[in-house]
Amino acid sequence: MNPQSASIPASDAAQDAPLARRATRVDFQTEDDKDMLRAARDLTKDLGEAKPGIYWPDMLISAGIGYGGIATAILTDNIAIAIAAGIAASLALYRALMFIHELTHIRSDALPGFRLGWNLIVGIPMLTPSFMYEGVHVIHHKRTQYGTIEDPEYLPLALMKPWSLPVFVLVALLAPLALIVRFGILVPLGLFIPPVRNFVWQRFSALSINPDFRRKAPTGKLIKRVRWQEAAASIWAIAVLLSPLVFDWRPLLTALAIFSVTAVLNQLRTLVAHLWENEGEPMTVTAQFLDSVNVPPPGRIAEVWAPVGLRYHxxxxxxxxxxxxxxPEAHRRLKSELGDQSTYDGANHAGMFPLVGRIARSTMIR
Incomplete structure (x- = not known):
């Protein structure tokens, strides 16, 4: 069944954009708003340089707080302190983990050593090395593949059954265990059983939500990255599996619980990153924009659940x-230039709960 949609012609965008984001579905063939696209280009020409003085401290401090929180939760005998430390660790590690998104977009020479440093400090210890996103996330940004069956990061969640939303979120609780199995068991098996290796690569080597996505073999520079990152993550996963033989079960179970909370938080953020109203049709750039979500200030809580720029998705x-x-500065300029009733404003939303409500209501009217 095709989703019902309301047409939002470019000439009427200024009048209808607020309605588009609050009540009606996006017209997938909405004519591109050339004024908005031109403003996005012209108003941000002086922006765009990745600054090591921001990236490195942000990532290192987040990771430090996260690992410190894990250590505190493991070592303390006070339940309240352990819970507080675990929550702090989950939030901090979530922020540190989200730098994987930046790694897929910045030029390889923009931040010397940052990809390697992030993988050693965050990606491999959390069993999410950058190869699981590199070469995958860019498909989500391709003009002709966004929202289609070829998009690894798109599901028409707003068009599915109501029970699919809680299942989509809660399945993330199993993500840490699944990653341990992938790297600690399946990767070593794949060294001796090629079909296992091929299956794992195609089905479990991408941070994707589309169950029909099959990853193609790596090419170019990514081949070398995959080899060393997968080997390092596999060694770490095996060490984690064997850790109860040296320690007791508490460190492992505590870390798994903290990582599960991080995974669920990321899944909640994913749930409201788009409106999820496309059932596989190609979309214009403006339609893709309106199907995506900004949660800008003045609210501050979005910086917690959508960190590292993801509140401006x-x-x-x-x-x-x-x-x-x-x-944030690019958003401020565009908002100021284009106004409150513009097409640009059509992608700005108030927060997580209104977005979850919109998607939930949509699943109930199918």
Whole structure:
């Protein structure tokens, strides 16, 4: 069944954009708003340089707080302190983990050593090395593949059954265990059983939500990255599996619980990153933008559940290579130039709960 949609012609965008984001579905063939696209280009020409002085401290401090929180939760005998430390660790590690998104868009020479440093400090310890996103996420940004069956990061969640939303979120609780199995058991098996290796690569080597997505073999520079990152993550996963033989079960179970909370938080953020109203049709750039979500200030809580620029996800789809630290200024300029009733304003939403409500209501009217 095709989704019902309301047409939002470019000439009427200023009048209808607020309605588009609050009540009606996006017209997938909405004519591109050339004024908005031109403004996005012209108003941000002086932005776009990734700054090591922001990236490195942000990532290192987040990771440090996260690992410190895990250690505190493991070592303390006070339940309240353990819970508080675990929550702090989950939030901090979530922020540190989200730099994987930046790694897929910044130029390889923009931040010397950052990809390696992030993988050693965050990606491999959390069993999410950058190869699981590199070469995958860029498909989500391709003009002709966004929202289609070829998009690894798109599901028409707003068009599915109501029970699919809680299942989509809660299945993330199993993500840490699944990653341990992938790297600690299946990767070693794949060294001796090629069909296992091929199956794992195609089905379990991408941070995707589309169950029909099959990953193609790596090419170019990614081949070398995959080899060393997968080997390092496999060694770490095996060490984690064997750790109860040296320690007791508490460190492992505590870390798994904290990582599960991080995974669920990321899944909640994913749930409201788009409106999920496309059932596989190609979309115009403006339609893709309106199907994506900004949760800009004045609210501050979005910086917790959508960190490292992800609260400006719709804007990111207009300017994928813009560093996260420049997105707030880019948003301010576009909002000021285009106004409250513009097409640009059509992708700005109030927060997580209104978005979840919109998607939930949509699943109930199918």
């Amino acid at each position: 719709a804007l990111h789809h207009l300017m994928p290579s813009m560093p996260y630290h420049d997105l």
